[in-house]
Amino acid sequence: MAAIEIDKLCKVFRTKKFGKVEALSDLSLTIASGEVYGFLGPNGAGKSTTIKTIMGLIAPTSGTARIMGQKIESPQARAHIGYLPENPAFYDYLTAEEYLKFVGRSFKMSDEDIAVRSEATIKLLDLWEARRRPIRGYSKGMVQRVGLAQALIHDPDVFILDEPMSGLDPVGRALVKEIILELKKAGKTVFFSTHITDDVEKVCDRVGVIVGGKLQYDGNVEELLRDGTEGYVLQVRNIPEGLSCATVSRAIAHGVVEIVLKREDLNKSMTELVARGGSIERIEPQRKNLESFFLDILKKKGNR
Numbered sequence: 001m002a003a004i005e006i007d008k009l010c011k012v013f014r015t016k017k018f019g020k021v022e023a024l025s026d027l028s029l030t031i032a033s034g035e036v037y038g039f040l041g042p043n044g045a046g047k048s049t050t051i052k053t054i055m056g057l058i059a060p061t062s063g064t065a066r067i068m069g070q071k072i073e074s075p076q077a078r079a080h081i082g083y084l085p086e087n088p089a090f091y092d093y094l095t096a097e098e099y100l101k102f103v104g105r106s107f108k109m110s111d112e113d114i115a116v117r118s119e120a121t122i123k124l125l126d127l128w129e130a131r132r133r134p135i136r137g138y139s140k141g142m143v144q145r146v147g148l149a150q151a152l153i154h155d156p157d158v159f160i161l162d163e164p165m166s167g168l169d170p171v172g173r174a175l176v177k178e179i180i181l182e183l184k185k186a187g188k189t190v191f192f193s194t195h196i197t198d199d200v201e202k203v204c205d206r207v208g209v210i211v212g213g214k215l216q217y218d219g220n221v222e223e224l225l226r227d228g229t230e231g232y233v234l235q236v237r238n239i240p241e242g243l244s245c246a247t248v249s250r251a252i253a254h255g256v257v258e259i260v261l262k263r264e265d266l267n268k269s270m271t272e273l274v275a276r277g278g279s280i281e282r283i284e285p286q287r288k289n290l291e292s293f294f295l296d297i298l299k300k301k302g303n304r
């Protein structure tokens with residue numbers, strides 16, 4: 001069963017001042033159970049609108065979505081989800097510990113389970129020292145960490161996280177990536193939005209690129225990076241003279257040079273190189289990263 005199914009979702013906001021804003025247009029996506037899916041898009045692309053719609057917080061103009069087979073309108077659908085909103089705001093007179101208790105109870109967890117899970121998530125998110133201080137005294141990054149803790153507390157199957165790394169320092173960002181990878185190992189489904197390509201490249205199985213409310217790309221991250229291989233950089237000892245198709249870029253050490261080969265010349269040039277007495281010490285693909293792929297999509301769509 002698919003964990004998340006989004007079918008032809010459209011959302012038009014009507015504002016007095018600006019008239020109609022088409023935030024989502026015919027968006028369809030299926031996210032398999034156990035998949036980590038990065039929803040990538042520039043500011044104003046429609047990421048939060050998608051997430052709020054599939055969380056049942058705003059009604060779609062048309063289209064439907066299901067989570068674990070349940071319609072988003074049904075409260076049962078939400079029982080499976082750990083949700084982190086874009087700008088989490090809590091009852092800030094509560095402490096992190098009290099807030100997690102409140103969330104745990106709303107998911108009908110027992111007090112014993114709440115105590116165990118709350119301690120584990122508070123420690124995981126490095127909030128232990130601050131756990132008995134009111135949230136209103138927390139920094140932005142600490143509030144974000146509470147947001148993640150409340151998404152984790154009831155150990156749901158599906159995580160829907162709106163910009164989970166936002167407001168975090170490099171240590172916090174690395175921690176969130178680690179948590180996402182741990183969730184994946186545990187067979188959970190994670191759907192998260194971001195505008196940072198590196199976040200997607202490091203942790204996601206699949207990526208969707210949304211621009212102007214329309215899905216512009218939906219595919220496997222590994223394949224995308226593999227297809228983006230433009231050539232190879234080789235370090236070669238005893239390079240034969242006049243090796244065809246190779247460009248010598250620099251000398252590395254005595255007798256070792258770096259050469260660049262186009263993707264289509266790799267096999268032919270390597271065979272020739274070895275046959276003529278050269279030896280390959282190192283080989284690395286020269287590939288487009290996700291960022292240049294993302295920027296290419298934005299350029300095509302006239303966003304940059």
Ligand SMILES: Nc1ncnc2c1ncn2[C@@H]1O[C@H](COP(=O)(O)OP(=O)(O)OP(=O)(O)O)[C@@H](O)[C@H]1O
Pocket residue numbers: 013014015021022023041042043044045046047048049050195
């Ligand atoms: N309540 C609203 N009323 C009117 N327009 C809205 C409303 N919410 C969102 N929009 C518009 O819908 C479009 C998509 O916004 P959305 O917040 O989904 O983008 P986003 O991809 O999450 O952006 P960001 O990365 O900046 O958070 C934007 O043009 C935005 O101005």
